Amino acid sequence: MAAGGYLPPGLASAFTQGEQAVLAVVALEVGKRGACTLALGHIAALAGVSNTTAKRALRQARTLGLVTVEERRLSRSRNDTNVLRVASREWAAWLRLRLPRANRAGLCPPGGQVVPCTNIRVSSPTSEARWKPGQRPAAHPNRGSRPTARMAGA
Numbered sequence: 001m002a003a004g005g006y007l008p009p010g011l012a013s014a015f016t017q018g019e020q021a022v023l024a025v026v027a028l029e030v031g032k033r034g035a036c037t038l039a040l041g042h043i044a045a046l047a048g049v050s051n052t053t054a055k056r057a058l059r060q061a062r063t064l065g066l067v068t069v070e071e072r073r074l075s076r077s078r079n080d081t082n083v084l085r086v087a088s089r090e091w092a093a094w095l096r097l098r099l100p101r102a103n104r105a106g107l108c109p110p111g112g113q114v115v116p117c118t119n120i121r122v123s124s125p126t127s128e129a130r131w132k133p134g135q136r137p138a139a140h141p142n143r144g145s146r147p148t149a150r151m152a153g154a
Helices: 018-031 038-047 050-063 089-098
Strands: 068-074 079-086
Touching: 018 038, 018 050, 018 079, 018 089, 038 068, 038 089, 050 068
Parallel strands: none
Antiparallel strands: 068 079
16 A cells, blocks of 8 residues: 555655555545545554554644544544545645546546446347257357357257
């Protein structure tokens, strides 16, 4: 995760490899969903580091102004997971170049062009087109090739 290039080299030099892996997990989650709402233990597990390393990485990133942390308090003693967002323009621009187009949900400005999904239906062969043991299968009807005499069972 750390060598995946999810941090620009100038920013990556301030973090250890474990901390870079934590920030890579956060970057991927922000790219997919717009914000990272994973629990600290889950981020640490995905990055392959300890909870302490993950906590230290997020604290240092917050100090450097790379991420914003929104705490969500539910009651006096209960909290929901924190919401992490990329705050650094340099890191956001880097991620726009690095992440695949489908994973840039939280990094693209609103108002972009939405391309509809193409629904392609794959037809299954009918019971007549299925071949019996000992015969060669007939050509698939959607492939456009003509069956030969050998393939038709003659």
